[in-house]
Amino acid sequence: MGGDLFLDCAKFKKETVRLSTITPDSLQKLYENSLRGYVRCAHCDNPVKLYFSMNTPPAFSHFENGDFTDCEIACLTVEKPSAAAGHHAYAERNGFRIPKGRAITGVSTIEKEKVWDEPKPIRIIESYHPSNELLSHKLIGEISLNTDQERAVTAVHGSLLVLAGAGSGKTRVLTARAAHMIQTHQIEPESMMLVTFTSKAAREMKDRIIMINGLSSNKTKRLLTGTFHSIFYKILSFHQPGKWQGPNLIKWDWQKEQYVKQAGKELGLDEKEFPYDQALQQISFWKNTLLPEEKFVPKGDWEEKVHFLYRHYEKLKHERDQFDFDDMLLKCYELFKQEPHILKKYQERFHYFLVDEFQDINPIQYEMIKMLSAKSGNLCAVGDDDQSIYAFRGSDPSIILNFKKDFPNAEIVHLKKNYRSSHPIVSTAKQIISLNKHRYQKEITAHYERKEGPVVFSPYDEEVEATMIVNDMKEKMENGASPEDFAILYRTHANGRAVFERLHQSSIPFVMEQDHSSFYDRRIVKNLLAFMRLSLNPDHSEAASHLLSALFIKQSALNDLKALSIFHDCTLVEALGKLSNLLPFQQKKLNQIIPHFSKLQRYPPATAIEIIEKDMGFDDYVKKRGNEGNAIEKGSDEIKDLKVVAKKFDDLASFLEHIDHMRAAVQERRNLEKPKKAVQLMTIHRAKGLEFKNVYIVGAVDGSLPHDFALESLRKGENAPLEEERRLLYVAMTRAKHGLYVSMPTMRRGRKANPSRFLRPII
Numbered sequence: 001m002g003g004d005l006f007l008d009c010a011k012f013k014k015e016t017v018r019l020s021t022i023t024p025d026s027l028q029k030l031y032e033n034s035l036r037g038y039v040r041c042a043h044c045d046n047p048v049k050l051y052f053s054m055n056t057p058p059a060f061s062h063f064e065n066g067d068f069t070d071c072e073i074a075c076l077t078v079e080k081p082s083a084a085a086g087h088h089a090y091a092e093r094n095g096f097r098i099p100k101g102r103a104i105t106g107v108s109t110i111e112k113e114k115v116w117d118e119p120k121p122i123r124i125i126e127s128y129h130p131s132n133e134l135l136s137h138k139l140i141g142e143i144s145l146n147t148d149q150e151r152a153v154t155a156v157h158g159s160l161l162v163l164a165g166a167g168s169g170k171t172r173v174l175t176a177r178a179a180h181m182i183q184t185h186q187i188e189p190e191s192m193m194l195v196t197f198t199s200k201a202a203r204e205m206k207d208r209i210i211m212i213n214g215l216s217s218n219k220t221k222r223l224l225t226g227t228f229h230s231i232f233y234k235i236l237s238f239h240q241p242g243k244w245q246g247p248n249l250i251k252w253d254w255q256k257e258q259y260v261k262q263a264g265k266e267l268g269l270d271e272k273e274f275p276y277d278q279a280l281q282q283i284s285f286w287k288n289t290l291l292p293e294e295k296f297v298p299k300g301d302w303e304e305k306v307h308f309l310y311r312h313y314e315k316l317k318h319e320r321d322q323f324d325f326d327d328m329l330l331k332c333y334e335l336f337k338q339e340p341h342i343l344k345k346y347q348e349r350f351h352y353f354l355v356d357e358f359q360d361i362n363p364i365q366y367e368m369i370k371m372l373s374a375k376s377g378n379l380c381a382v383g384d385d386d387q388s389i390y391a392f393r394g395s396d397p398s399i400i401l402n403f404k405k406d407f408p409n410a411e412i413v414h415l416k417k418n419y420r421s422s423h424p425i426v427s428t429a430k431q432i433i434s435l436n437k438h439r440y441q442k443e444i445t446a447h448y449e450r451k452e453g454p455v456v457f458s459p460y461d462e463e464v465e466a467t468m469i470v471n472d473m474k475e476k477m478e479n480g481a482s483p484e485d486f487a488i489l490y491r492t493h494a495n496g497r498a499v500f501e502r503l504h505q506s507s508i509p510f511v512m513e514q515d516h517s518s519f520y521d522r523r524i525v526k527n528l529l530a531f532m533r534l535s536l537n538p539d540h541s542e543a544a545s546h547l548l549s550a551l552f553i554k555q556s557a558l559n560d561l562k563a564l565s566i567f568h569d570c571t572l573v574e575a576l577g578k579l580s581n582l583l584p585f586q587q588k589k590l591n592q593i594i595p596h597f598s599k600l601q602r603y604p605p606a607t608a609i610e611i612i613e614k615d616m617g618f619d620d621y622v623k624k625r626g627n628e629g630n631a632i633e634k635g636s637d638e639i640k641d642l643k644v645v646a647k648k649f650d651d652l653a654s655f656l657e658h659i660d661h662m663r664a665a666v667q668e669r670r671n672l673e674k675p676k677k678a679v680q681l682m683t684i685h686r687a688k689g690l691e692f693k694n695v696y697i698v699g700a701v702d703g704s705l706p707h708d709f710a711l712e713s714l715r716k717g718e719n720a721p722l723e724e725e726r727r728l729l730y731v732a733m734t735r736a737k738h739g740l741y742v743s744m745p746t747m748r749r750g751r752k753a754n755p756s757r758f759l760r761p762i763i
């Protein structure tokens, strides 16, 4: 950062700006403009950069090294310096020399919003007790185990539930157990079924078992590992090879949507307005909770409609000999029920069942595993009820909670040591999850202590939050950390947008989930941006197509528009006014909005969005279609998120340029080979089972974590979704080994936000 002094004032657009008096919402804009070289020293006029991070308060500094004492004096003089704030009166902080007497966090006389606030450690109430347990020893290969883990590995016969908190070695136990069974008990790998939650976890576990010293790889390769879906699909395709073939699989939601929309027409459901994706999620939920279409008895209008779609969806699929992922479970279940000799064959083939992440099992998976293990009685389930986070897919935490009812002779082993996270992290996560009512009380303590505990910090908004996190990682990397030491976790994809953008602008290598698409390509956002694009280029054909959707005009009108523009030698926007065969309300709306297009480009993007919403009728569109198909990410919220970005730009051209750049960046990253040493960017759901040295949790405020929909459920008297949100925070926190940084922005989507109610009792 050079030997520069750090300044409180600079010049931006010919005005002097002062960090002690600026409003917090201008900080990010100033930051980005300073990176582009648009902010200058108020004294020498050289470009200066603004810098801040989680631990470092904002300050300007010159790009070049040199003696800038005069600039500092000039800056202080203008500001009526106090006696303390003399020439060399500065304090050293995080490698920065900050003039004493400068108020960054507030102005003494008038209470003003803080531009930056110091991160705060979370209070740890429980003291650390070093483990008095015997040193763990190596039972198998190089895997060390403590006494409880060893019991979970060696209790090979009968039913066993390993119920344990995060980081306690459940995955380690499962790997060691499989290896131990093969090596010590000479159990044939073919007679074992090891079920994991994802195919990646299955591959990793098998690789780990193969790597264990002393095990013959020929043997271990014969072990069946996989997800429930992959295993049951194999069974189905063995018995009904004609039907269960890859090309017959309906892989994508849009394929499913075609079928339900076809059925929806018969019911007179509006193709655009009806939430078909929610309906598909509901159908999937029913299938996973053992409610096939013919048995389901709908209640109420919504269920009646979706049930109708369900019936037709199944029929269309059947006629085409197709199947979806849920059928892999449901049809295998039916096969076992209808053909008991087939079930018997598998009961005789498999004698040992090992199931990971048991807390996320759904009713149909549970029934199948019960059926398969009924003969041998050798079922080992491993899980943590506090990490059950897939209720929306039919997972039912009560299955693990009631395990003893179904398996009265089951042994229950508790693993009580967390080897992953330091004591302050384990203690904090424990405090949070203990407020859930529906859970097993579990004992868990940290294996090791570390001085630094979890920290909460309060950036102004989502943009400042992203900058603080990225700069904090940079600082840590300058002090020896490596990019793969960091993960940034968020509740929904929308929460990850700003961090993605800031990381993309930095030189830090990072990876993001593969199937992530750009925020700006979301239907509602894309259609709003179309208004802006047409304002700058009234012949933008793709934007014209999106505009038609937003105006509820059929896409076939696009060809008419193009023809009219050629015929009348006018732009597509002008041709809009010449469209015929429109309904009166569409005509009226068009007449109302066309004059706005030419004016729109004169306004800053944030104002332009308001005009598009209010004066150009986009509000109506969002009301009708904004919530379509997604209870978690609503269209109206997406517009609010877009406004947060818009605030940073002065004109439409630079705003759209930024957006196109970011859309291309997401696309580019999909095709790039993933760097091995990289910061990980992912949703909390994806982070399950993983661990990182340092974890940042983004957006820990009410509405985001817990999510709005859980708060809505709570208002209706339903507590379960809120408990699942608390589990999500618990999962996120327990991914961290050493550093845990929880961000609680003071503004979210342009409004004042409250720190997450899960954190309030401990901060």
Ligand SMILES: Nc1ncnc2c1ncn2[C@@H]1O[C@H](COP(=O)(O)OP(=O)(O)OP(=O)(O)O)[C@@H](O)[C@H]1O
Binding pocket: 136, 144, 145, 146, 149, 164, 165, 166, 167, 168, 169, 170, 171, 172, 173, 384, 387, 418, 419, 420, 688, 689, 690, 691, 734
């Ligand atoms: N006995 C042990 N000695 C040393 N390290 C251990 C021991 N048991 C587990 N670990 C380490 O602790 C970490 C967590 O283990 P593991 O991932 O198996 O836990 P888990 O219970 O499956 O975690 P989670 O449910 O939170 O995903 C890993 O880094 C693992 O190597």
